[in-house]
Amino acid sequence: MQILFSPQMSDEPIHYVFEDEKIVATYKGITDTFDFSDFGDGVLQTYTEDMETGEVIETIETSLSIVPIIHAERKNGELFVRLLNFYDEEETDPDVLYPKWGVVSDG
Numbered sequence: 001m002q003i004l005f006s007p008q009m010s011d012e013p014i015h016y017v018f019e020d021e022k023i024v025a026t027y028k029g030i031t032d033t034f035d036f037s038d039f040g041d042g043v044l045q046t047y048t049e050d051m052e053t054g055e056v057i058e059t060i061e062t063s064l065s066i067v068p069i070i071h072a073e074r075k076n077g078e079l080f081v082r083l084l085n086f087y088d089e090e091e092t093d094p095d096v097l098y099p100k101w102g103v104v105s106d107g
Contacts, residue, residue, distance in 0.1 A: 001036075002078065005085035005099045006070050013086050014068055018104040021079055025068045032062045034069055036079055044072035 017024040071082040
């Protein structure tokens with residue numbers, strides 16, 4: 001699984017654990033699991049729009065107060081997921097501020 005951590009400033013961190021094609025996210029003490037093992041080739045639609053009201057509706061259900069999955073796509077069997085990565089205003093690590101795609105290991 002390839003992951004890109006998309007940086008966004010926040011006082012509350014999100015913690016991730018990766019298990020095969022599952023992403024376990026913890027935010028504000030609440031944990032939820034996002035399982036991509038049955039997700040076939042294609043793009044996951046993370047938002048849709050109500051045609052009558054124009055309201056944007058999240059299509060990923062979660063017990064978290066935010067949806068950490070920004071984008072998910074499987075190309076030729078390989079999974080690519082872009083995740084929110086919160087950092088505080090004192091962050092200076094270029095790997096956090098200017099991330100690159102990377103393969104994650106389990107655990």
